[in-house]
Amino acid sequence: MKNEVQKRLEQLETLVAHHQKLYHEHDAPEISDEAYDALVRELRSLEEAYPTYKKKKSASERVGGAPITAFKKVRHDILQWSFGNIFSYEELIEWQKKLMRHLERESFVVKKDLSFCVEHKIDGLKVVLTYKKGVFMQGATRGDGEVGEDITENLRTIRTIPLTLTQPVDIIVGGEAWLAHSEFVRINKERQTNNEPLFANPRNAAAGSLRQLDSRITASRRLDCFTYDIESLHGISEPTTQVAELELLSTLGFTVNQHYSHCRTVEEIETYYKKSISQRKKLPFEIDGVVIKVNEIPYQKVLGHTSHAPRFAIAYKFPAEQVTTKVEDIVLQVGRTGALTPVAELTPVRVAGSLVSRATLHNEDQIHRLDVRVGDTVILQKAGDVIPEIVSVVKELRTGKEKKYHFPKRVDACGGDGTIERVPGQAAWRCVNRDSFEQVARKFHHFVSKKALNIDGLGPQVVNLLLEQGLVTSYADIFTLQKGDFDGLPGFKEKAIDNLLGAIKEATRVPLPKLLFGLSIDQVGEETARYLAQHFGSLDRIRYASREELEVIEGVGPIVAESVHTWFTDSKNTKALEALLQHIEVDEVSAETVQGVLRGKAVVITGTLPTLSRERAEDMVRQAGGKATSSVSKSTAFVVVGENPGSKVDKARQLGVEMIDEQEFLKRLRS
Secondary structure, three states: OOOHHHHHHHHHHHHHHHHHHHHHHHOOOOOOHHHHHHHHHHHHHHHHHOHHHOOOOOHHHOOOOOOOOOOOEEEOOOOOOOOOEEOOHHHHHHHHHHHHHHHHHOOOOOOOOOOEEEEEEEOOEEEEEEEEOOEEEEEEEOOOOOEEEEOHHHHOOOOOOOOEOOOOOEEEEEEEEEOOHHHHHHHHHHHHHOOOOOOOOHHHHHHHHHOOOOHHHHHHOOOEEEEEEEEEEEOOOOOOEHHHHHHHHHHHOOOOOOOOEEEOOHHHHHHHHHHHHHHHHHOOOOEEEEEEEEOEHHHHHHHOEOOOOEOOEEEEEOOOOEEEEEEEEEEEEEOOOOEEEEEEEEEEEEEOOEEEEEEEOOOHHHHHHHOOOEOOEEEEEOOOOOOOEEEEEOHHHOOOOOEOOOOOOEOHHHOOOOEEEEOOOOOOEEEOOOOOHHHHHHHHHHHOOOOOOOOOOOOHHHHHHHHHOOOOOOHHHHOOOOHHHHOOOOOOOHHHHHHHHHHHHHOOEEEHHHHHHHOOOOOOOHHHHHHHHHHHOOHHHHHOOOHHHHHOOOOOHHHHHHHHHHHHHOHHHHHHHHHHHOOOEEEOOOHHHHOOOOOOOEEEEEOEOOOOOHHHHHHHHHHOOOEEEOOOOOOEEEEEEOEOOOOHHHHHHHHOOOEEOHHHHHHHHHO
């Protein structure tokens, strides 16, 4: 009987082979490159740990896919390889150490001239170009590394592939055919007009274009090609370094990506890598990492290849926005209004540059839609500042031991007897006892938090202490606190008391949206609070609005309208609010703000802006009458792009949404 490790390894091998076929042979991937990389990494890790279980000709060693039968097959004169991957500076250091150990085993004296050539890893389609006496004779895809597809006529249409070289040499070169972002947007708009399926990304569009049986279609797509490697050369002297190789290719008439660097240390490589991350969205082509090659070709020859990749080169991939990990448990998180949110506890995994161990599952319907179970392998996504979420379950890796999740009858964190109930007509669950100490404390924590009244010094521990001592029982009580109330309380010295009382005094003037958000009204988050404030302008108008008046507001709807109306007609709430209003002044929303230059426009902020925080930039959008949204859609007016943006930029390109920098954003606000 097979053990769990052997079964997992076999499942992974089958799954990786399936996705390789979709990616390389059909240009129709079902999962992202990053999720695929994660599966391959796990497969290789298990194969290294348990070599007796490794399958002969494992998918982990395959370079690409079998050539498509529609094209003539080409057997490569030089075997084609794919690069191994690393994902961190620690792995980069370890790779360098492996190089040195291998050179030492080969009794090769490593001189001080060992260095590296570092280039962008273009996300396109590998092509192999053959020239005889300086004339382009044949172009092929990489295929499975031994046999590719003859796509010569299609490659002749690419203007950056020379048909005649500057010297009559016999040469075989490797390159990457790619599609510019602007072309990708243009092609997808055409396909949308013709009711054809859109390409998922520029790589798929490039691969699909080169596999057209009609070369006129390929020509209309305006592809480009960078050449980066000499695989065979006769007629002139071979270069002795990788940098010299790139220079020779350029001299011969090939187009070389000029964003390469000659690095002498791993620290210099890391600097180039980080610079590439910050610049990637500004480039006309797609890159998903950098390629590092030992610069000295004599060293390259000694280092050679493993069964599936060169030892002298490695791909240093950018932080993944999608990875695979395992669901270890599903727990319920209690919110400020008593709402219960299911959260998946995960095997910790690094995604988008941060270590993630939890992801929201939103509600019961989401759990059912995904069919996520404890023990499942899942694809996790985190793009930029977006909260990690589970995209899908890798059901092919199930063992039968996974457990479905069922909502319990009680949750201790609710307080009281802990009973919970499903909200009528919704997929949400909530605590039954909404007046327990735990629930009251959560509402107070929220009321004084940064995004609400922002009372510095009133952290959860201090709030709990004040509640336990009976010093506060309502929000209004916070503003009646005196210096003597803190006598004898642990941790309160005179300066801390003065600072806290000063912060409370500053909070007596509060913007209307922040007050609405701080009151813990069911269904009213930050955005809804702003919609309400902008529409009505004053607290009194909101308090006395009918359900019908509330429903017509964009972004509200019947469920939110019912919740807001119910809250403001509850005598307990109105009494507490009246008491609070005796101590605070509410800043109303002026008509000038609502009628601002961005009125009715949806704007997305992504990445790190040079001078503005994301929160400040979004506030400026709202102050100009616009809506700061978290996702890009056809209705988005424009996207403000900073350093290290997430996948929102890719979505904007795909939809043809305008992208601007901070300087242009500020200019538009002044117009």
